[in-house]
Amino acid sequence: MNSIMYISMMAANRMLEKQAIIANNLANISTLGFKEQLVTQTLSSINNSKLYKNDSIISEKNYLYSNFSSGPINYTKRNLDLSIKGNGWFVVKDYNSKHQEGYTRNGHLKINSDGKLMINNYLVMGTSGTISLPKNKKISISSSGIIYLMDLKKEKIKNKILGKLKLIDTDPKYLKRGNNGIFYLNKQGRKKLGKVIPDNHHIRLNSGMLEDSNVNINENLINMISNERSFSIEMKIISNDDENSQRANQLLNINS
Structure with a gap:
């Protein structure tokens, strides 16, 4: 040769x-x-x-x-479809690791048979851990990620708070690509930020909208x-x- x-x-x-x-x-x-x-x-x-x-x-x-x-926004009018305004990430539990969280821009939320909030078969993380919801109840999610219980008869939001979505923001240089559109902290990120990034209460959401691929x-x-x-x-x-x-x-x- x-x-x-x-x-x-x-x-x-x-x-x-x-x-x-x-x-x-x-x-x-x-x-x-x-x-x-x-x-x-x-x-x-x-x-x-x-x-x-x-x-x-x-x-x-x-x-x-x-x-x-950011990718283009798709209007769905579904109350469990969320998109993040500007920078930021939804947080999911990484079932392959006990000590890591995953980050995604996919805001298509679903509720599984156990009442757990999910994104693409990943458990959604709230500020106090994974989020469990009462069965056969309607919920509303505010622009700040707070989950409220709704009154089905009056179609009004009750004062009862069921939890808050954990929303984070970080420099992309600290992220590495994983599977299914999930990102994780890389070595530099874990060294700089630790294993868990704290909730950012300044991030805001749009309801009834989803961010498509960019x-x-x-x-x-x-x-x-x-x-x-x-x-x-x-x-x-x-x-x-x-x-x-x-x-x-x-x-x-x-x-x-």
């Missing part, structure tokens, strides 16, 4: 990784609160590599980051086509280089 083939193979691998990210973005166009994942490529020099001890090889590496801009369809489709063409070029370079190497070996055999 020569340096040209090696560089093209590395570039092709990076393009396959990028294509998988683009495909995942497009697959989550309809996922509520989904944050688009973006890719940038960095170049670095590999000196004295095992393959080429006397050469300096330029290597490409993909750097992944998330687009945290994936830019047109941009991702263009990137997918461009990436596919670049991959084809790299594969052509590898094929031509392999063909040239075979011809060179044949000439050497004839001369010898």
